[in-house]
Structure formats: C-alpha cells, structure tokens
Amino acid sequence: MIRLAAIALLVPLAALFALAVGGTAIAPHDLLLAILHPHQPSDSATILWSLRLPRIAIAATVGASLALAGTLMQALLRNPLIDPYITGVSSGAGAAIAIGVTLGVALAAVPAIGFVAGLATAVLVAVLARRGSGLDAERLILAGVSISALMSALIALALTVLAQGSASAQIIAWLAGSLSGRGWIDLAAAAPYAVAGAILGIATIPALNVVRLGERRAATLGVDIGQLQWILLAAAALLTAAAVALSGLVGFVGLIVPHLARRLVGADLRAGVPAAVALGAALVIVADAASRALFAPLEIPLGVLLAFIGVPAFLYLYLRGTARVYT
Amino acid sequence: MLRLSGLAVARGGRTLLRDVDATFLPGTFTALMGANGVGKSTLLATMCGVLAPAAGSVMLDADDVTTLDARTRAQRMALVEPTESALASMTVEDAVAAARFPYHRWWEWQPSDADRAAVGDALNATALTELRGRELGTLSAGERQRVWVALALAQRARVIALDEPTTHLDLRFAIETLTLLRRLADDGAVVIAVLHTLEEAASFADRVVLVGDGRVLADGTPATALTPAKLHAAFGVTIEVEARGGSLSFHRKTK
Numbered sequence: 012m013i014r015l016a017a018i019a020l021l022v023p024l025a026a027l028f029a030l031a032v033g034g035t036a037i038a039p040h041d042l043l044l045a046i047l048h049p050h051q052p053s054d055s056a057t058i059l060w061s062l063r064l065p066r067i068a069i070a071a072t073v074g075a076s077l078a079l080a081g082t083l084m085q086a087l088l089r090n091p092l093i094d095p096y097i098t099g100v101s102s103g104a105g106a107a108i109a110i111g112v113t114l115g116v117a118l119a120a121v122p123a124i125g126f127v128a129g130l131a132t133a134v135l136v137a138v139l140a141r142r143g144s145g146l147d148a149e150r151l152i153l154a155g156v157s158i159s160a161l162m163s164a165l166i167a168l169a170l171t172v173l174a175q176g177s178a179s180a181q182i183i184a185w186l187a188g189s190l191s192g193r194g195w196i197d198l199a200a201a202a203p204y205a206v207a208g209a210i211l212g213i214a215t216i217p218a219l220n221v222v223r224l225g226e227r228r229a230a231t232l233g234v235d236i237g238q239l240q241w242i243l244l245a246a247a248a249l250l251t252a253a254a255v256a257l258s259g260l261v262g263f264v265g266l267i268v269p270h271l272a273r274r275l276v277g278a279d280l281r282a283g284v285p286a287a288v289a290l291g292a293a294l295v296i297v298a299d300a301a302s303r304a305l306f307a308p309l310e311i312p313l314g315v316l317l318a319f320i321g322v323p324a325f326l327y328l329y330l331r332g333t334a335r336v337y338t
Numbered sequence: 339m340l341r342l343s344g345l346a347v348a349r350g351g352r353t354l355l356r357d358v359d360a361t362f363l364p365g366t367f368t369a370l371m372g373a374n375g376v377g378k379s380t381l382l383a384t385m386c387g388v389l390a391p392a393a394g395s396v397m398l399d400a401d402d403v404t405t406l407d408a409r410t411r412a413q414r415m416a417l418v419e420p421t422e423s424a425l426a427s428m429t430v431e432d433a434v435a436a437a438r439f440p441y442h443r444w445w446e447w448q449p450s451d452a453d454r455a456a457v458g459d460a461l462n463a464t465a466l467t468e469l470r471g472r473e474l475g476t477l478s479a480g481e482r483q484r485v486w487v488a489l490a491l492a493q494r495a496r497v498i499a500l501d502e503p504t505t506h507l508d509l510r511f512a513i514e515t516l517t518l519l520r521r522l523a524d525d526g527a528v529v530i531a532v533l534h535t536l537e538e539a540a541s542f543a544d545r546v547v548l549v550g551d552g553r554v555l556a557d558g559t560p561a562t563a564l565t566p567a568k569l570h571a572a573f574g575v576t577i578e579v580e581a582r583g584g585s586l587s588f589h590r591k592t593k
Contacts (some may be wrong), residue, residue, distance in 0.1 A: 071347075089425075214445075214448070215444075217447055218439070218444075218445075223424060223425040224436055224489075227388065228424070228463030230408065231388055231412065231419075232412050232436060232440065232493070233409040233410075233440030235407070277427065278428060
C-alpha cells in the first residue's frame with residue numbers, strides 16, 4: 012500500500028518536472044505564478060497552459076493507456092513478452108497513415124485515420140484468433156505477429172515507392188513516436204476511447220487475478236474465459252488505438268512498465284494495474300520532457316528516446332540475477 | 339444430485355466413453371476407476387460443465403450444467419485437476435482466496451467475512467495454514483496438490499469432483515485427504531474422485547464406477563464392482579480379491 016502510494020506520487024512529481032523543463036526554462040517562482048494565475052498575460056503562463064500542460068496530459072494518457080493495455084494482455088495471455096501492439100493496432104494504424112499521407116491526406120486527419128485503421132486491424136487479428144466462443148492465445152500471438160509483418164511491408168512500400176516530397180519525412184516522424192504539435196483538441200478526441208478501454212479493462216481485474224491459476228482452473232472457478240478474452244481484447248485495442256492516435260508508435264512502455272509494476276508491487280493485479288498506470292504515465296511524461304529539453308530546439312522522437320532509456324533498463328533488470336519474469 | 343443420461347464424452351474429436359448413465363446422490367463418495375486414457379478425466383470435466391458432452395446430458399438437480407453460467411456452476415460444483423501451471427509467485431493464501439471468485443460480483447474486490455472464513459477453514463482442513471504465505475513456486479508437488487484440494491473446499495460447492503487427488507501425496511496426506519473427502523460426503527456433499535489405488539477406493543468410497551472399453555464396466559459398492567473378472571476387464575491384470583472382516587484386500591495373482 013505504501014509502495015503503491017509512493018508510485019502514485021511519481022505522477023505529480025513527473026508533471027512538475029515536465030512543467031519546468033523545456034526549450035525555455037521557467038524559474039520556479041514564475042512557474043508558481045503561472046500555475047496560480049492561468050489568465051495572467053505572461054509568456055510563462057502561455058507556455059505553461061497552452062503548450063506544456065496539454066503535452067503532459069497527453070503524455071500521461073499515452074503512458075497510462077499503453078501500460079494498462081500491456082498489463083492486461085500479459086495477464087490474459089500469461090506471457091511476459093506480449094505488448095499491446097500484439098493486437099495489431101499500431102501496425103494497422105501505421106500502414107493506413109503511411110498510405111494516407113502518400114495520397115495527400117491532410118495532416119489533421121492522421122490521428123483519426125490511425126485510430127480507425129488500428130481498431131479495424133485489431134478486429135481482423137481477433138477474428139483470425141477466434142476459437143469456439145473465445146480466443147486461442149497462441150493463435151492470437153501468431154495472427155498479431157503476422158498481420159503486423161504484413162502492415163510493416165505496406166509501410167515500407169509506401170515509404171520506398173509511393174511517398175514523394177515531404178511525405179516520407181511525415182511518415183517516419185509518426186513511426187518514431189512524438190507528441191510534437193499535439194494539444195487539448197487531440198486529447199479531447201482520443202480520451203473518451205481511452206477511458207472506455209480503461210473501464211472495460213479495470214472491470215476484469217478480479218477475473219484476471221483468477222486466471223493466474225491457469226485458464227482451465229479459472230474456468231472451473233467461475234470465470235467465463237471466452238467473454239473475458241473478448242472484453243480484454245476490446246479494452247486493449249481501444250487503449251492502444253487512443254495512444255497511437257495521440258503519439259504515433261511509442262514502444263516499450265507497454266512491455267516494460269507491466270514488468271516493472273510486477274517487480275514493485277507483486278502479481279496481484281489489484282495493486283499491479285494502478286502501479287502500472289502510474290508508472291506508465293510518469294515515465295512518458297518525463298521522457299517527453301526530456302525529448303523536448305535535451306537538444307532544444309531540436310526534439311528527439313519520443314519513441315526513440317524511450318527505447319534508448321527503456322532497453323538498457325529492461326536488460327539490466329532481467330538479465331541480472333535470477334529474477335523470474337512471469338511464471 | 340448429479341444425473342448423467344446417455345452421456346458420451348470426447349477429447350480431440352475422439353469419443354472415449356458412451357452411454358454413461360449414472361446418478362450421484364448427496365452423501366456418497368464415488369471412486370471413478372479405470373486404465374490410463376480411457377476417459378476418466380474427460381468424464382469428470384464433462385460432468386462439471388468444463389467440456390461439452392458429445393451426446394446425452396448432465397443434470398445438476400433441475401439444471402442442465404451446460405446452460406448454467408460460469409459463476410453459478412462454480413458455486414455448485416468444484417473440479418480439482420492436477421495439471422496446468424499456475425503463476426509461481428502467487429502465495430498459497432492468494433491462490434485459495436481465488437476460489438471465492440464465484441461469490442463476488444464484478445465490482446466487489448475485497449474479501450467478505452464469509453470469504454475469510456471459507457479460506458481459513460480450507461487452509462486448516464488441508465494443513466496449509468502454516469504455508470499460507472509461501473509462494474506456489476516454492477512448494478513440493480504434494481503441497482501444491484493440497485492447495486488444489488483447498489481451492490475446492492473454499493469454493494463451498496455441494497458437488498466436488500477430483501482428478502487423482504492423492505497423486506504426489508505421501509501416505510499421511512493421502513489418508514488425510516481421503517478422510518476429508520469421506521467427511522464431506524458424510525456431511526451431504528456429492529464426492530466423485532478418480533483414484534488409482536484399489537485399497538483407497540475400497541476403504542473410503544461407498545461406490546465404485548469402473549470404466550473401460552468405451553463404457554461403464556461396473557457400477558456398485560466396492561465389493562460388487564471390484565471383482566477379479568471386472569478388474570481384469572478394466573486393467574488386463576489378474577487380481578485376487580479377498581474379503582475379510584468387512585474390508586477388501588487385493589493381491590496380484592502369481593502362479
């Protein structure tokens with residue numbers, strides 16, 4: 012409980028850090044003034060309220076959504092190597108956006124295209140993975156991996172053959188993951204889907220806790236496995252699609268944060284899920300702030316930065332010692 | 339009461355047993371026996387609604403088990419199976435508490451007093467109270483087997499089906515587990531267990547269902563079901579049965 016509270020505290024701390032850091036440094040005194048007087052006509056207030064705060068809110072949404080989706084999918088499939096992109100959402104969104112951009116679709120429409128195509132791909136993966144009234148875990152992984160490979164091929168095709176002028180730069184920027192240029196409007200459009208996914212996902216926590224004993228045993232203990240799988244896949248697809256629409260491809264959050272949360276609070280999802288949500292939010296807030304500040308005015312893509320931080324941290328945690336990854 | 343009518347069970351598209359008719363009354367402890375691979379486990383899982391029957395029906399009181407929703411079924415029937423791995427970092431108590439899932443609605447996340455009592459009693463009855471804080475991954479096979487039995491107890495179901503509940507158990511725990519099952523039956527539960535030891539079946543069960551060759555070979559008291567002829571039909575081994583002072587003993591026939 013104390014650990015969980017400490018982890019939750021990371022989110023406001025990360026937000027404070029991200030408020031203060033950026034291309035323009037804001038002194039603590041000005042920061043406080045701008046927070047307390049949002050309508051004061053000052054540069055600090057403008058930077059804070061229309062640039063940094065929305066990005067913090069978006070970063071928190073992206074991080075929390077991916078971490079939640081990853082935790083749910085890892086628990087459902089009882090596989091520690093699963094990340095939310097196994098649903099096909101990201102690759103489907105990527106392919107649709109790559110093709111859309113080369114065909115000259117307006118930049119403003121990109122998140123919407125990504126969202127719709129991402130969900131459509133998730134439905135395709137789910138249909139391929141169907142068995143009886145539920146889903147087959149192995150088929151889901153196979154379908155997710157193969158459909159993702161197909162979509163990657165489409166992206167490569169769009170980049171190498173179709174894209175002209177600035178189109179390839181736009182596609183690559185999206186693939187690298189970034190919150191650059193996103194604001195309150197984008198958040199307002201994506202948040203309802205993230206919230207719907209979160210509610211669906213969180214409602215299944217008691218059943219998922221029983222699945223830790225194995226699927227068959229969970230079925231004898233009263234878990235409707237087929238129903239649980241469909242609800243969770245829908246939840247993960249909604250969460251991931253919302254995140255992808257906001258940030259493009261941000262890797263590793265959905266894979267690493269669930270591990271980290273399990274490490275810190277154990278495998279009971281009643282604690283693991285809130286811990287993962289808070290850690291994911293805090294991690295992406297800090298990473299986004301760092302991506303803005305490190306080489307300002309140049310922005311490093313968020314996905315790239317997270318991979319640079321995330322991969323060594325992950326390897327350090329799991330290749331060292333005798334830590335059990337999942338089972 | 340559990341009633342099987344014209345039941346056929348299949349695994350992987352292959353029918354293993356057919357035309358199974360049997361009624362299990364409260365207060366009875368039935369041993370389900372037969373050779374490896376004849377379909378005992380499949381029959382048990384089908385009885386408990388986890389697998390769909392290939393033909394026929396399973397009625398639990400007035401309800402067809404295939405139409406019961408998962409939670410209602412779990413409140414009324416418990417199935418203990420030895421296989422399938424569980425998350426190694428779960429504690430014993432955590433695992434046994436999962437058996438209370440069918441009694442919770444989806445928004446009820448915290449254990450009630452009834453849950454705590456059921457889990458405490460189940461741990462106590464399986465001598466796991468002292469191991470309650472241990473992780474499943476650190477238990478021996480026998481200790482884990484007792485956890486699965488404890489789950490069924492905490493489920494507080496009136497029908498308890500167990501697939502080889504004494505496997506991995508040492509002599510003391512095997513006897514304690516069977517004594518516990520006997521007591522549950524005496525208290526009015528329907529207990530059905532797959533057993534492999536003739537002595538265990540003869541001393542603890544009041545009924546033996548012997549299956550083989552795709553059907554029920556014998557169904558009756560241990561003395562009537564476990565005869566040399568029927569044992570030979572089921573296992574292909576010649577066994578001498580000796581009845582002495584109300585108990586049965588079994589010896590492999592040597593020339």
